[in-house]
Amino acid sequence: MTASPQEAEPLIAIRNLSVSFATGAGPANVLRNVSLDLGRGRVVGLVGESGSGKSTLASAIPRLLPRNLSRLEGSIRYGGRDLLALPDRELAALRGTRFAMIFQDPMAALNPVFRVGTQLVDLQRAKRPKDRRRALLARAVAMLARVGIPDAERRLSDYPHQFSGGMRQRIMIAAALLAEPDLLIADEPTTALDPTIEGQIVALIEELRQEYRGTILLIAHSLGLVSQLCDDVVVLYAGTLVESGPAAAVLGDPRHPYTRALLACEIGAGVIRRATLASIPGEVPDATRLPQGCVFAPRCPQAAEPCRAAVPPLRALGGGRSVACALV
Amino acid sequence: MSHPLLSLALLSLDGLSLNYGTVPAVRAVSFDLHPGETLSVVGESGSGKSSLIRTALGLVPPTAGTVRFDGREVKSLRGREAKAFRRDVQMIFQDPAAALSPRMTVRSLLAEPLRIHGVAERDTWPGVLDLLRRVGLPESVLDKHPHQISGGQARRVGIARALVLRPRLLVADEPTAGLDLSVQGDIVNLLVGLQRDFGLTILMVSHNLDVVRAMSDRVLVLYLGRAVEVGRAEHVLNVPAHPYTRALLAAVPRFDPGNRHRAPPLRGEVPSPRNPPSGCAFHPRCPLADARCRAEEPAERILTDGHRVACHHPLHAVPAAA
Amino acid sequence: MHAVLKRIWRDPGGRAGLLLVAAVLLLGLAGPWMVPHDPNKLNILARFGGPSAAHWLGTDHLGRDLLSRLADGGRVALLVALSTIAVALAAGTLLGTAAAYAPPQGERSILAAFDIISAFPSLVFALAVVALMGPGLDKVILIVAVTLVPHFGRVARAQTLSLRNSPFLEAERVLGASPLRLALHHLVPNILGPLVVLASMDVPVVITIEAGLSFLGVGVPPPRASWGTLLHDGYTTLSQSPWPVIAAGAVLTLATLGFTLFGEALRDAIDPKLRTEP
Structure with a gap:
């Protein structure tokens, strides 16, 4: 539990990653100097409000960034290579084989006009070009059964719209796992689901990670989900990594x-009715007009002079933890 | 909290059923909602939550059973009484930006309820501006269109708009859906505060059980x-x-950091x-x-x-x- | 409105369209006060005159000033086009939104009426009406308007269907807005964009239909000028002078081209799906 990702060589090492997009209001600095490691076999939770840059960080790894990208600096090292320097063709070969993604809306990733069986076979082709279709279908059936699709064999000939939202999310997970990726990026996989179905998907991810040895990067809205599923946590605010480390430590003793x-702000089961709840006053700054110094200073109750003067660097605290705050 | 038996229910559903064609959406639901109370309806998609509130609001007539507001059956309200009901019962919507007429400015969106009910704008407008401040919006939003404000601001406009007519019953459909954790508490505090200040009765639908816990006196669990x-x-x-x-x-x-359930x-x-x-x-x-x-x-x-x-x-x- | 015009101006086709439309409007609206001659004044001695200082575009077979007659014809074309489209737009919007809100049977009847009208060739319909009631400007407007109603009606219905269940309309209902207020303040303003685009694309269609009917002698009755009758007269006397045909043909072509370009640019400027933000 407390093993720090720094002890072994990480699967992916991100260093000083900066990403900006061109907008009508000037460049939007969506990520600034982000450095973090994704340890092998770890489940890493990415936490932050909307506008924190968490989705951009997740899509920067397979380099699936929007076309108005205006700046991409730093490095993302994977298997001895820098993904940001890799030619497009080589990077494309890694997507779907080494990196797989599951999204909030599975319909966005499943092609509505092809049968599920066909799609599950096609995505295995990259890794198994010579296998027979029948063998690949058999693997697909086994994986669908594994993720809890009843009557999997018969349902191979169904189209995506014939499945419920929860079932589609299971198919997405099956599709991602069939590729046997080194890194599974899950972008809010349960946000659109009902709570009992969310519970099922969480239990499924829990179960699968016993068998699947890859790394999972989980973008999550819910701190409950992160505390239940993740080994490590990365907290982003306005494009800046403010804190990272083992989940139990960061969430149990945030710095x-x-x-x-x-x-x-987490309400929790102990809340008293009509008690005043916590919130963070103010709004996340606009990425085109970030404040001087620490990005959180305008909303920070403890902000002092040094906070507004310079951007606090990310400092290691030991035990695999890091914090970017001048006052810690 | 006043004793339920001693006070007259503001909203009363009795054996309420709603079918869409032959498909039942709501089956024989009964409850009383007393003045000043908050009742939350919880359940998953397909449980009939939105059908229930749409029927309670008189937007669709029930297939069977009755909805009574202030002792009168909603279905039979006509003319002046129907208009008064529309004034007394307001709603905040799940998707706040989509619930604002896209070609109007915030100013006319806030004035619209007054115009519909023939309330003199000159006398009430200062009150509307107070309300705007109360929900935490600057006056600079008044001349903006719905697509020019943030989701959180649209939510606050929706709340202000629902309160312009000083309703007695507020129906809140997923009032914190899609909000960041950092503002969720703010909206809950606002609703609780407004309830206290305006003596509101609240019928809420939410899938967020933490929010339900923080706001509700009573809970109704709906399944199919x-x-x-x-x-x-x-x-x-x-x-x-x-x-x-x-x-x-x-x-x-x-x-629960460190403990896995x-x-x-x-x-x-x-x-x-x-x-x-x-x-x-x-x-x-x-x-x-x-x-x-x-x-x-x-x-x-x-x-x-x-x-x-x-x-x-x-x-x-x-x-x-x- | 200003932003829409700006977007049209930025598009080269839109700019050309805007300039041509402005020229046609100028010719049709201000023309009668600008042109030097009475369009109906005969001068048999000066017939078939080529362009000259007195008659910039020359004269026709009765010696009438061609430029003055083109301006007068433009006035007719614009009058017919705008009033036809206004009638068709109003009726189509009314019937289309009614169809969207009507019970299934009512909706089916309205759609069937649209189908019948569109299935009928408008020129044949026009000839039949004129045969029964005699030619006239009002009849041209009526005939063309009727044939265009399904056009607007179908789009209005589709737009209404897509908005009918939108939360903002429900929000207005909860506030107690009357059906009339819902329709006029909230529904129509939000479906009008595509209808206006359609209307501007229909202007050249109506102009050519009017010219066609007048060319066949069943449209605007003489001596009133119409681009169609100018063309017709020009053709019958083509051997004497090519100027009437050239002038009337060029004006007709430029006007339809202008309105088409303008309509396309307007569509691109209004439709957010086609718009690419800078």
Whole structure:
């Protein structure tokens, strides 16, 4: 539980990643100097409000960035290579084989005009070009059964719209796992689901990670989900990594004022009716007009002079934890 | 809290059913909502939550049963009375930006309720501006269109707009859906504060059980159009009597750093209302189901203090300790 | 409105369309006060005159000033086009939204009426009406308007169907807005964009239909000028002078081209799906 990702060589090492997009209001600095490691076999939770840059960070790894990208700096090292320097063709070969993604809306990733069986066979082709279709179908059936699709064999000939939302999410997970990726990026996989179905998907991910040895990067809205599923947590605020480390440590004893403020917003089962709930006053700054110094300073209850003067660097605290705050 | 038996219900649903064609969406739901109270309806998609509130609002006529507001049957309201009902009952919508007429400015959106009800704008406008400040919006939003403001601001405009006419009943459909955790508490505080200041009665629909817990006096659990459990929030949410309520509570991943909870997830999915299961609608997913549950629809039984449950095998039959 | 015009101006086709439309409007609206001659004044001695200082575009077979007659014809074309489209737009919007809200049987009847009208060739319909009631400007407007109603009606119905269940209309209902207020303040303003685009694309269609009917002698009755009758007269006397045909043909072509370009640019400027934000 407390093993730090720094002890072994990480699967992916991101260093000083900066991403900007061109907008009508000037460049939007969506990620600034982000450095983090994704440890092998770890489930890493990415936490932050909308506008924190968490989705951009997740899509920067397979380099699936929008066309108005205006700046991409730093490095993402994977298997001895820098993904940001890799030619497009080589990177495309990694997507779907080494990196797989599951999304909030599975319909966005499943092609509505092809049968599920066909899609599940096609995506295995990259890794198994010579296998017979029948063998690949058999693997697909086994994986669908594994993720809990009843009557999997018969349902191979169904189209995506014939499945419920929860079932489609299971198919997405099956599709991602069939590729046997090194990194599975899950972008809010349960946000659109009902709570009992969300519970089923969480239990499924829990179960699968016993068998699947790859790394999972989980973008999550819910701190509950992160605390239940993740080994490590990365907290982003306005494109800046403010705190990272083992989940139990960061969530149990947050050091950055933003992490603390965010955790305080969690309502929890002990809430007293009509008690005043915590919130973070103000709004996330616009990525085209980031404040000087620490990005959280305008909303930080403890902000002092040094906070507004310079961007606090990310410092290691030991035990695999890092914090970017001048006051810690 | 006034005693329910001593005060007249503001909103009263009695045996309310709604069918779409032959498909039942709401089946024989009854409850009373008393002045100043907050009642939350919880349930998954397809449970009939939105059909229930649409019927309660008089937007669709019930197939059977009655909706009474302030003692009068909503269906039979005409003319001046119908207009008064529309003034007394307001709603905040799940998707706040989509609920604002896209070609109007915030100023005209806020003035619209006054115009509809022929209220003199000159006298009431200062009150509207107070309301705008009260919900935490600067006056600079007045000349913006819905697409020019953020989702959080649209939510606040929606709340202000619902309160311009000083309604007695506020229907809140997923008031915190899609909000960041950092502003969720702010909106809950705002609603609780407004309820206190304006003496509002609130009927809320939410899938966020934490928000429900923070706001509600009573909770109604809906499953496939039926009220499977109703009672005071502390009873229903802390000592649930229906296996479905328990499963719903267990499904929410708990924020508990360092401790992992592995509640066995509820199997299966909500069945289609076109083809509801025999007996108790929940039996195909229920860990306690037996032959009786498959054959016979459970009648509602009263546990204590208005805590009602429709289950052959309630998790506890003894009165729950408050 | 200003932003829409700006977007049209940025598009080269739109700019050309806008300039041509402005020229046609100028010719039709201000023309009668600008041109030097009475369009109906005969001068048999000066017939078939080529362009000259007195008659910039020359004269026709009765010696009437061609430029003055083109301006007068433009006035007719615009009058017919705008009033036809206004009638068709109003009727189509009314019937289309009614169809969207009507019970299934009512909706089916309205759609069947649209189908019947569209299935009928409008020129044959026009000839039949004129044969029965005699030619006239009002009849041209009526005939063309009727044939265009399904056009607007179908789009209005589709737009209404897509908006009918939108939360903002429900929100207005909850506030107590009357059906009339819902329709006029909230529904129509939000479906009008595509209808206006359609209307501007229909202007050249109506102009050519009017010219066609007048060419066949069943449209605008003489001596009133119409681009169609100018063309017709020009053809019968083509051997004497090519100028009437050239002038009337060029004006007709430029006008339809202008309105088409303008309509396309307007569609691109209004339709957010086609718009690419900078």
